[in-house]
Amino acid sequence: MTRESKSIWANLDWISVALYLALVLMGWISIYAAVYNEEHQSILDTTQKYGKQLIWIGTSIVLIIAILFMDGRLFEALAIPIYVVNIVLLALVLIVGKEISGAKSWFAFGSFSLQPSEFAKFATALAVARYLSLTSTDFSKFSTKVISVVLFAIPALLIALQPDMGSVLVYAAFVFVLYREGLSGYLIFGGLWLVLLFIMSLLVDNLYLTISISILALIFMYLFRKNKPLPLLTGVVAGASIGFVYLAGFIFNNVLAPHQKSRFNILLGLETDYSAAGYNTHQSLIAIGSGGFSGKGFLKGTQTKLDFVPEQSTDYIFCTVGEEWGYIGTSIVILLFTALFFRIIYKAEKQKTAFSRIYGYAVASIIFIHFTINIGMAIGLLPVIGIPLPFFSYGGSSLWGFTILLFIFLKLDAYQWEIW
Numbered sequence: 001m002t003r004e005s006k007s008i009w010a011n012l013d014w015i016s017v018a019l020y021l022a023l024v025l026m027g028w029i030s031i032y033a034a035v036y037n038e039e040h041q042s043i044l045d046t047t048q049k050y051g052k053q054l055i056w057i058g059t060s061i062v063l064i065i066a067i068l069f070m071d072g073r074l075f076e077a078l079a080i081p082i083y084v085v086n087i088v089l090l091a092l093v094l095i096v097g098k099e100i101s102g103a104k105s106w107f108a109f110g111s112f113s114l115q116p117s118e119f120a121k122f123a124t125a126l127a128v129a130r131y132l133s134l135t136s137t138d139f140s141k142f143s144t145k146v147i148s149v150v151l152f153a154i155p156a157l158l159i160a161l162q163p164d165m166g167s168v169l170v171y172a173a174f175v176f177v178l179y180r181e182g183l184s185g186y187l188i189f190g191g192l193w194l195v196l197l198f199i200m201s202l203l204v205d206n207l208y209l210t211i212s213i214s215i216l217a218l219i220f221m222y223l224f225r226k227n228k229p230l231p232l233l234t235g236v237v238a239g240a241s242i243g244f245v246y247l248a249g250f251i252f253n254n255v256l257a258p259h260q261k262s263r264f265n266i267l268l269g270l271e272t273d274y275s276a277a278g279y280n281t282h283q284s285l286i287a288i289g290s291g292g293f294s295g296k297g298f299l300k301g302t303q304t305k306l307d308f309v310p311e312q313s314t315d316y317i318f319c320t321v322g323e324e325w326g327y328i329g330t331s332i333v334i335l336l337f338t339a340l341f342f343r344i345i346y347k348a349e350k351q352k353t354a355f356s357r358i359y360g361y362a363v364a365s366i367i368f369i370h371f372t373i374n375i376g377m378a379i380g381l382l383p384v385i386g387i388p389l390p391f392f393s394y395g396g397s398s399l400w401g402f403t404i405l406l407f408i409f410l411k412l413d414a415y416q417w418e419i420w
Contacts, residue, residue: 008068011414013347019340020391020406024060024399026333027317027392028053033299034313034320035394049313049394056396060403067407072415075408076130076355083127083151089116090158097162105162117167118401120155122408125362127151128174132181133355139182148178166387169373173365180361197241198248210242280316281380283309288322288330288379295326313394315386318378333392337371344406347413356412363409367402 032043032050045051089107093116098108106113128151131137137144156171179188200209217238252261287303290296301323303309309316321329341364348360367390374389376382388398 008414012068013343013410013413016340016343016347016406016410019336019343020403023333023336023340023391024057026321026336027389028057029298030317030320030324030392031313031394033301033324034317036299052396053394053399056399059396060399063400063403064407067404067411068414070411072412075126075359075412076133079126079130083123086116086120086123087154087158090120090155092116094158094161103162103164105159105164105167113397115395115397117155117159117162117164118397119404120159121170121366121401122405124152124155124171124174125359125366125405126408128177128362129355129359132358133353145178145183148174164386166373166385169385170366170369170387173369174362176365176368177358177361181358193241194244197244198252201245201248202252209245213238213241213245280309280311280384281377284316284319284378285380287319291323291326291329293327295322295324295329298324300324311386314388315374315393316378317389317393318375322378334375337367337390341368341371344409347409351413352416353412356409356416359412360409363405366405 028043028050031053035049037048040048040051043050044054046055093107094104096107097104098106098113100106100113105117106115128148131151132139132144132148139145139148152171152174156168160168175183175188175191179185197209204212217234283303287301287309290303291301296302301320303319303323309319312320318330318333321333325332344360344364344367348357348364351357351360370387370390373382373385373387374393377384388395390402391399
């Protein structure tokens with residue numbers, strides 16, 4: 001073994017590797033439990049999803065080794081070309097892609113399918129990190145902020161055209177990256193304020209909401225009338241908020257598809273439908289709730305075995321954990337993900353280059369958004385949005401994409417000690 005290869009293994013963050021392996025292993029076992037077939041009991045049976053997932057795990061290990069032995073400088077040097085290639089693939093899949101579940105998101109090669117949107121995440125993270133780390137980039141400039149947003153808005157738009165709105169939401173993760181680099185917290189607060197207004201526009205009549213916002217604005221202007229800029233700003237914000245309320249109402253009633261509107265209404269308690277839009281989440285809650293504190297036991301989940309929960313090996317894999325492993329099992333999964341988030345952020349702050357730091361925050365943010373939306377959907381706190389649980393859900397594109405995303409950062413982290 002050469003000195004360089006010894007350095008790779010010595011400097012690799014084995015805590016992150018251990019967390020990754022634990023999540024992948026638990027995911028594989030959960031997939032086995034979710035789609036268990038008594039006629040194909042071997043977990044190594046490649047005719048079944050659990051056997052195929054083992055192949056994806058094996059090829060992911062090959063990818064990991066390849067990434068770790070690559071020159072760390074390549075990721076920064078090739079960040080923009082990698083991004084451009086992925087943008088081309090996202091455009092190309094709209095033309096020649098295979099349609100699955102109403103979305104044209106896949107390249108089909110016989111029985112093998114590849115989803116380019118899963119790889120666009122790490123490509124976009126590299127591009128954003130590359131741009132923001134340039135010595136000529138001044139984040140205090142408005143143009144820099146615009147270019148940064150455009151970098152992740154382009155893949156988000158192309159994915160929206162597929163359409164795959166779940167994957168589009170993931171790109172909101174880059175707002176956290178920009179915040180770390182100096183984006184004003186007021187903009188994030190503004191985004192949360194718009195989300196609240198959207199929810200209120202569904203729960204409260206627009207006229208009453210308009211009156212409430214106007215009264216609130218008048219109160220603020222009266223309290224701070226001595227400070228002239230603030231009353232003016234309050235009036236502008238109030239006017240914009242009222243305009244947004246009516247715009248949100250128009251979009252909800254005239255742009256969203258019926259099933260999309262139904263998902264929001266069910267989430268907010270405005271509808272009850274256990275046969276159509278609300279069926280998945282209702283069955284998921286039954287499965288998780290039936291697991292109790294310690295679960296029913298491995299391969300003993302009745303909701304899982306009788307296929308009550310759709311997509312239980314992908315989008316709803318968390319309900320399998322809840323039913324068979326109970327509160328204990330779900331807590332372990334959440335703790336493992338939480339530990340991984342904090343570990344990545346901790347390592348990101350320790351980086352010696354801006355490129356590695358920014359990329360690290362992108363990795364943590366993307367995984368966090370996936371984790372939050374997937375589990376929030378499974379327990380009924382968020383609308384039904386089809387995105388996988390990282391390292392856990394069945395699928396080669398997903399596992400490859402998240403593996404590459406994470407291990408590029410771990411390579412960058414290890415590489416900094418080889419050059420300093």
